[in-house]
Amino acid sequence: MIKKQTITSNKGIYFPLMNQKGLKGYLTPFFAGHLALDHDHYVLEPTSERDLYKPSSRNVMFYIDGKRYDLNGQLEYQQNKPFTYETGYAYQKVTRQEDCVEIETTSFLVSETNTERHLIKVTNTGDHAIQFKAISAVELYGRSAENQRDHRHVTSLLNVTHIDHQMLTMTPTLHFDETGHHINQLSYGVAFEMQGHKNIGASPTLDRFIGEGSRMFPLGLDDLVLQGTYIGYETIASFHTETIAIKPNTSVTLSLAIGVAEDMHSLKDMLKRALDVETFLVELEASEALYAPYVNQLSFDLISDEVSQRLKFVSLQPLFRRIMGNSYLPHHDYGKGGRGWRDLWQDLIALNMYYDPNVYDMLYQYFKGVRLDGSNATIIGDQPGAFKADRNAITRVWSDHGAWPLITLLMYIHETGDVAFLLRKQSYFKDHLYGYGSIKKDQKPGFTQYEGTILEHILVQHVVALNHLGAHGYVKLMDADWNDGLDMGHQHGETIAFTMMYVNNVLEIIHLIQAIDQDQFELLSPLKDLIFKTIDLQTYFHSDVQDVEWVNKEALISALQSIYDTHMKHLQEAFVEDIFQSYFDHKATLLDIDHTVMLTGQAMALLNRIASREQAVKLANKTKKVLFDAALGGYKLNSLYDHEKHGLGRAFYFAYGHKENGAVFSHMAMMYAYGLYNYQLNDLANEAWTSILYQSMKDDAQVYEGIPEYFNDEGKGKYLYLTGSASWLLFILRKQVFGLNFEFGQLFLEPKLVSSDFIEGKASIHTMIFGQKTTIHYHLETPTNHYHIKSIFANKKELQLPITTHYSEIDVYLGV
Structure with missing residues (x-):
């Protein structure tokens, strides 16, 4: 290259x-x-x-x-x-x-x-x-x-x-x-x-x-x-x-x-x-x-040769962040090396797609960073299993952290069919912090002697979060969520946006449990009681019991379904004036009540299938009208908020159009694009991710390769190379655009390519499937966005979905 x-x-x-x-x-x-x-x-x-x-x-x-x-x-x-x-x-x-x-x-x-x-x-x-x-x-x-x-x-x-x-x-x-x-x-x-x-x-x-x-x-x-x-x-x-x-x-x-x-x-x-x-x-x-x-293990031929070449470097960006963390480059002039908790799991999304043989062990070791209170170590060292409480030894809890590991784990399990991974046992991280930072303990960083299953780790993260609610019934914002700049709303802030992710994840956990071939599961006794609502969260936090109980599979599914149904119904109340609200602010008032929009809530609503089809169309139209700016690279993160909202976090004190205050923020824009595809809003989704890519390719954007963390108010890229948005762009292309959808080790093809994605009637992905290199070519008979799969061939024989065997080359013919 x-x-x-x-x-x-x-x-x-x-x-x-x-x-x-x-x-x-x-x-x-x-x-x-x-x-x-x-x-x-x-x-x-x-x-x-x-x-x-x-x-x-x-x-x-x-x-x-x-x-x-x-x-x-x-x-x-x-x-x-x-x-x-x-x-x-x-x-x-x-x-x-x-x-x-x-x-x-x-x-x-x-x-x-x-x-x-x-x-x-x-x-x-x-x-x-x-x-x-x-x-x-x-x-x-x-x-x-x-x-x-x-x-x-x-x-x-x-x-x-x-x-x-x-x-x-x-x-x-x-x-x-x-x-x-x-x-x-x-x-x-x-x-x-x-x-x-x-x-x-x-x-x-x-x-x-x-x-x-x-x-x-x-x-x-x-x-x-x-x-x-x-x-x-x-x-x-x-x-x-x-x-x-x-x-x-x-x-x-x-x-x-x-x-x-x-x-x-x-x-x-x-x-x-x-x-x-x-x-x-x-x-x-x-x-x-x-x-x-x-x-070689993940590249694409689509739109044009120039775009295809650009995407090759995007494939390298997760590797750069895996090595450099969030430091060592000129825009990344903070921290002391190491990656944050959220970075860790999103970088693994790309490694999953590369079919990296180390992913299994990395996943297992990274779950060791979860505390029994559902929080986690926030900084990861150079080696798997090396954790620190925080980058600068400051006591902080990010409210979204518990939601990210499941997304990566789901990808691994569906790609490989390795449901048994959920039953592997792993210890928990422990240090002087507990109870989401509310309890201080006199102990040095280390790991518990008690080991729970990976399934238990996931349940701890989600059940605790969905019991750690603010006055309005949404997950407490704590010291920030995905948006690190919302760091001043600790007392009254609530993250509606990431409540959505936790809620949808509960449904995914139910599907995983249904796929496990056993009738009961070992769970920590206080966790079981919290799931079945026989104790409250503070009792759980103060419990020192480390006994385990066997829990009936159907009873566990029923209890989790109740949690899902309750919060899903409540989230519908957050749909106001054709958008989903994203936060309750530091004054316990809704953030977007004056015709403003925060992209985070819209992205999470679509990504996690919280919105109905009707709601999705309405919020997509309003979000584009308020936040989209083609000259700057696409969707801004938020509207310009007045001074009353500044107290929610440092982000709103930044100049508007920069970083977490109204910049075109690639990471959230990519997740929004992914969510648009969930609702078959393919043209809008395509526009969302290609706008960022095309902006990156402009000479004036000053982005030599790949895509940046964000574009400022002049359309210039900032924080280059080390961005989780690269993993999400690769994820979008592989799963949504080219439609490689794995379900417990079986491959389904559900392409969402638009006609402009094809080069002379063909679009191709080179990727790892079932551990081996595969190229899938999509052939479009006539330019159209409305097509279906007419036939699939490999080795001169026609295939039926799902695909369960490796082929080095697969040709998929699309037509009306």
Whole structure:
């Protein structure tokens, strides 16, 4: 998957980098961007959005017949020159023409070592020989992101830097942390060399490099050493090559490498290998190969070749978030790594579609994050089963968290038919929080000795939530729901929207229980009592009983059906003036009472089949009228609320049209699109998701690849790559658009393709079915949105639905 374009200005685009060993960061066409192992171990200085427009931490100064040109193109006479930018899955290539010289730089992360490699090819395209010299300028950071403003100078006093001809290493003596210092275990390094030539020296420290000039225009370039050790200064790798002559139509190659390792010997070996030009292509191909399976196992041919190519990168976005969490990219300048609870389960939606063999174990381990009170750990570490109570050790409960695991679990069970997974036993997470944060316990984070079935975990989450109600009978908002910005309505806020998800999930749980071939189930005794309403929620929270009882299957189904029926009836009261209300606010009043609309309530009503057909049509028409803006990418998250509503959360204090206050928010818009398909409103659904995709593809949107978290009031994409909306777009395409509907291991085909989805009468999906690669081609006889399946063929024989056997290729013929 190669993408190539001409860049004429800095539009803030960037390309994510990651490998198998934990190194991650990003790179821009101007070589800005940081590199890190984790929050406490940044190789290059941490950056954020504004740093996309500042001089980069990676640079090489080229002197051609005495005139300077920079790798990053930031000199005044370079900035207006167009250049070629190319990317694959794992690399970027920048090709600049500077007068009589072409400079081509290919960059990537090595998959098997924590090394960033750059191969720079300088070609004399003129008609006379030139004098050429290069000077690297890569500033090592080598410490925690906390130290960017906290003890920045003090931590530089820990640096021990060694220079040896073409290699620089830096090892801080201590990992500085006032809550508890400890000995540093990592070494950082840079290597730089022109092939076939030796370096003549290097600037030993950043101070001496700058030499009373500036970082951009240093005055210390004559202050060089070949070898030496320097302690207590900021470190820059500024190697000088010798000056050589380059004849016309000939090239020289330079290698630049940045790395980090746990011991000096490994670091030097990595950097030495990275200077070997012969290994560059081999390691580049290995890095590219890591990404290819994710695209090969889930890709689409529809609408146009350009759209099909764009969707290939969308297939990679869940992988990026799985590795990076919600940190390490310039817009994602918060948190300390790790993913949130909601992110965890939605990323697994994509892994399910890839038929990743690790999904089974991940699902099992992730349920270990559920507390017995129905809440959960909110931050997940790098390994399955590694949980933290919260990102910043703040006591918070998100009211929607208990609803998400079931959506992913349902997908797994229906794809595989593995109903037995529900009866596996798993422990629960425990820490100092309990009773949805109302009870404080004196215990450290860990796991209970008691183990309940996965079915029990699911029941705990839903039964507790649907008993944890506000004054109006809807789930209490607590510290926020999906919309993290609604974080000030703790006392009176209620989330009608996510009450809908919990209620529909109860119906799905009933269907799962019906599919289990046994007549009774083990349940924790207090949970059984809560389900059958013989105790209230506070009694459940304060119960220490961990006895189990066997519960009759039909009795359990009947009790759950009663819960569903009661709340489903009550939810109909939330349909007011052709929309569903989404929230009771901080003043215990309905949010949308003045002709305003919140997309969340409409999306949840359709996604969870709460609305009747008549209600769905009415709310779809009104929602489009109030919230849809084609010029900005589609459906805004909400109307502009007056000052009285601001107290519901920080979101409404944001400028309108940004983030959770009225931006075109891809995640909720995708869930809304999914819900529209549920009601056969296919044209509206198609418009909802394609609007986001087409907006992403506009040059002015500044979204280089994939889809962003949201578009602002200027239609520019923000928070790129790491967004749950990518998983939902893939989910929409596979299940709704191409109609792959699994029911307990059997495949039904129910396509909702519209005529514009076809390319010359054909639309195809390449995906994993029954654990093996399958391509399904849909053929449309004549352009129409009203068709049915006329016939299905595979291996020259006609098939009937459901499909229960793997075929490598299936052709489906559609007609009127």
